[in-house]
Amino acid sequence: MTTSEAVENLSVDACWELLRSTTVGRLAVQTANGPDIFPINIAVDGGTIVFRSAEGTKVSAALNGPVALEVDGRNSDTDHAWSVVVKGHTQRIHKSEEVLATVDLPLVPWHKGDKPVFLRVQPRQVTGRRFPIAGPEAWWTPISEAPVTSED
Template identity: 50%
Template sequence: MDKDAAHSVTEVLDSQQCWNLLRGVSVGRLAVWLGDHPDIFPINYTVDQGTVVFRTGAGTKLAAALGEFPVAMEVDGVDANTGVAWSVVLHGKAAPVKQLDDVINTFSLPLFPWESGKKDHFVRVPADSISGRRFTVTEPLTWWTPYSGIKPSALE
């Protein structure tokens, strides 16, 4: 097999494929701007009417998500049987769910936070952009080097 044949082809996903993948899982990472640096938080989310909705308690994540800067969200998955992985990234301006009808409707959304505690703030992120990729995971021997198995020195 030649060197190029060993590389898998990355498939660029259209927006509908991205949304379908987002609907299939419920945990992602929310990237926010926090003061003078970026930060990232795990979130449980659901897709609702072409947006992502998550619930959280008061605190750093909520304040940063609703700050002046847009947020990014990343969700990944892999099929262990086929070795096909995917990654979707969404960008948008998060907004609190405030309208009474919207608040009532959010209670019926399948949002199940992993961590206990008061999670009474619902946040909606409409997608200003969404993009995704799908690819076959490379066999470890493809990227393994003779130095991969060397143990770090005692000083590390």
């Protein structure tokens, strides 16, 4: 079996199932200083992703351009890993009834700071892959056993 045969492209439904199984992702945005990435606590709400934040670079960039959200995981029973990427745009949740609708979501920030801004990622594309985790022998090269010399 070749490496490419071992990679399984996931269906959109499988991607959403995996997204619902995790609470942490990384949000990639384009800022004035270039691309940046932020860890965020997430919750799936229907066919969208919801997160909370404070005003700042992340919120400004997320509202003013496309975003990508990545989540990863590992199934220790099968020794497989997976990765899901959501690409889309972000909208502020600002109507009272929309904010109240997020109260029951399992959205628990790790950081205790004030996070009054509720945001929703509206997906344009959802893709994912599952693959076996390679053991250290897969990365062995002849140089792996070369002696290391230090320059004093």
